[in-house]
Amino acid sequence: MSFDEIVCREFAELATDYLDGAMPEPTLELVEEHLAMCDWCRDYLHQIRTTAEVVADAEDDGPRFAPAEPVMQQLVGAFRRRRQGGPPG
């Protein structure tokens, strides 16, 4: 570029920095100037943010990811023994 600006390919690497508020002010200025006029980068930013939000729900499927039953039994057994034994000293 013939003068200071951030283009799309650069912004694509900076989206998480932007969302984290972890951008030094000079870079932030350039990013905001670019986002003001680039729908596509605003969409990309929105998609990164959405992705970050939905992964929590995708993983939240409960019992599917618990340890296998025999293992769970062992852990519960250890828990039971420890609580019945009471705290040390």
Place this chain on the structure above:
Amino acid sequence: MLLDALRAGDEDAFVALVTRYHASLKRVARAYVSTDAVAEEVVQETWLAVVDGLDRFEQRATLKTWLFHILANKAKTRGVRERRSVPFASLGPADAQPSVPPDRFQAEGDAWPGHWAVPPRPWEDPERRLQSLEARERLRAAIGALPETQQAVLTLRDVEGLEADEVCMLLDLSAGNQRVILHRARARVRAEVERYFEEELA
């Protein structure tokens, strides 16, 4: 409160705790050790240490952070024993790849070098559409296909909601590297979501 229930010996509370966190703990462990099976062992050792340490837990941190601290320490120790290199000491080759393939952007000699050549298509109602069983499977598969270090950071930041500085402390990771790894992970998963939505259109 959960901690009170656990200290009172409530087994249902303990089962709920294990069910809730087992998978995430395993993802983080996997960044340090050589196989899934070893990661599973590390997580089981972690649960035993949690059982043992419940009374000593001082609540200076949240229960969640405490769980991941124990896990991280055990995983690190196990990783050292396996003589693996420390996973977060520096960025790996997977973290050096651009987040978006270069051919999505215009090249030198085009009218707008560095601008989108194939821009992202806006997503319609993504939160609702990504709730479907199929979408969740695709997302989980996408996360599972990430390099282990990216899975670990994505799990801690976006799945478990830990703050950036907590994650840096847990993983001995610089703030900058943490953001790079997180961004690579998110970008890959975004790309998978994009493919999924494109398939729906076809």
Place this chain on the structure above:
Amino acid sequence: MIAYKFLCAGGLGPFSRYAWPLPRAERPGAWVIAAGDATLCATAVHGCRVADLPWWLQDELWEAEFDGAIATGRHKISAPRARLVRRVEGWDAGCEQRFADACARRARDHAATALERAGDSRSATALRERATPVDIVRATRELDPPETARVTVAMAGDGATRARNGHAIVAAYIAAQTAARVGGPDAAGAERAWQSGWLGSELRLRS
């Protein structure tokens, strides 16, 4: 100081989506204070001087009062607090379209200069004759420019396409970029100054 602020339809901040308190019955809107609250903006409220306007075009233009220690950025001002004073009614879809068309013609002219420098005066003249964005787009597609003018002509075509769609902020950016292709960074600065002049004069803004 008095300066300006672009907001999205409904008085929303373009980045924050913050709903700015609007003026009512001749009274300014309530003061908005930057409180280190990430939902608004990191540490300050931002605004435009007239010279900054072309970078920030949005649906609504507001005159606003900025108070406290004012800092100047590259193309903006920052202040600890601000309030909206009055809507600049002249900035509407019609005005935005006129401005976009003007920028498209400026980009066309820079592309024509590039053609002349490349030795193709005939194409340059033909291009300059096209007045509307539609005609400019057509012309850029019909031309077979010399290599040294190819990119600039393509850029002008893009500028006219964006102007057709009413995307003034992009048409303005493209006009500055074509100016830079022909005259370097100083020419881009001059182009932006021309753009602010157009807006300031058309909307009768205080500089």
